[in-house]
Amino acid sequence: MPNSSSISEFLLLPLADTRQLQLLHFWLLLGIYLAALLGNGLISTAVACDRRLHTPMYFFLLNLALLDLGCISTTLPKAMANALWDTRAISYAGCAAQVFCFFFFLSAEFSLLTIMSYDRYVAICKPLHYGTLMDSRACATMAAAAWGAGLLYSLLHTASTFSLPLCQGNVVNQFFCEIPQILKLSCSAFREVVFLIFSASLFFGCFVFIVVSYVQIFMAVLRMPSEQGRHKAFSTCLPHLAVVSLFLITGFFAYLKPPSISSPLLDLTVALLYAVVPPTLNPIIYSMRNREIKHALRKLLQYALFLLP
Numbered sequence: 001m002p003n004s005s006s007i008s009e010f011l012l013l014p015l016a017d018t019r020q021l022q023l024l025h026f027w028l029l030l031g032i033y034l035a036a037l038l039g040n041g042l043i044s045t046a047v048a049c050d051r052r053l054h055t056p057m058y059f060f061l062l063n064l065a066l067l068d069l070g071c072i073s074t075t076l077p078k079a080m081a082n083a084l085w086d087t088r089a090i091s092y093a094g095c096a097a098q099v100f101c102f103f104f105f106l107s108a109e110f111s112l113l114t115i116m117s118y119d120r121y122v123a124i125c126k127p128l129h130y131g132t133l134m135d136s137r138a139c140a141t142m143a144a145a146a147w148g149a150g151l152l153y154s155l156l157h158t159a160s161t162f163s164l165p166l167c168q169g170n171v172v173n174q175f176f177c178e179i180p181q182i183l184k185l186s187c188s189a190f191r192e193v194v195f196l197i198f199s200a201s202l203f204f205g206c207f208v209f210i211v212v213s214y215v216q217i218f219m220a221v222l223r224m225p226s227e228q229g230r231h232k233a234f235s236t237c238l239p240h241l242a243v244v245s246l247f248l249i250t251g252f253f254a255y256l257k258p259p260s261i262s263s264p265l266l267d268l269t270v271a272l273l274y275a276v277v278p279p280t281l282n283p284i285i286y287s288m289r290n291r292e293i294k295h296a297l298r299k300l301l302q303y304a305l306f307l308l309p
Contacts, residue, residue: 039283108150250274
């Protein structure tokens, strides 16, 4: 039985058995990755360049786009390289770095989504106090707290996971180094499982906070006399709620599902749903019902076309 000290690399899950399918998966992943880079890059640039979007809501949206870029850039490039070069290997240090970066961006993003629900709650339920509670200093502090929480959780999880002795080989049944799959290789994962349950409890607390915030938001929106006001409130809240729901449901299922229902196809599908789909769709979800974002993107594209020779 190999132990962790003798393992120099891990073998990731191959996405296909034949060379033709591997190349097909490479081009498919490349298309998804470029779409995510383009969408999040456009959102980031539009928010940074348009003065009308220099508000707390769009400041947090800028941070979300940056986290999405980091999250998808942690997993897909290695999967694309493996598909292109017909290999499965990732070094031990590379696997640890992938776990660290992925969990950093993932936990920071969830912290930011929680903050964004608070921002919407203050904007709709306490509009007279919005300028005081969500001034530039408060927004910067909350964003820094989200990134800091992600860094702390990532350090703890990575150190805890890779300090475990591994005695079940080095085959990771996932297209990237995912903590639940690495725990299946360990001799005793009780400590990390307890830590995951503790973290899940904290995430569930954030989820309850988001739900309570949106219950109060929807109650306040339904009491609005203006139909236009209700429409505008829903147009800013529903995209955020959709992103949170997809992110949480798939993430909780991936990390807390019983081993008895685990299978390579199911694990791969769930991983794609929480690691690849949200970073790709978030720009579309947030811009689809938002006039300010559409206007800023239109101006940005017109400016880019004007600069072309």
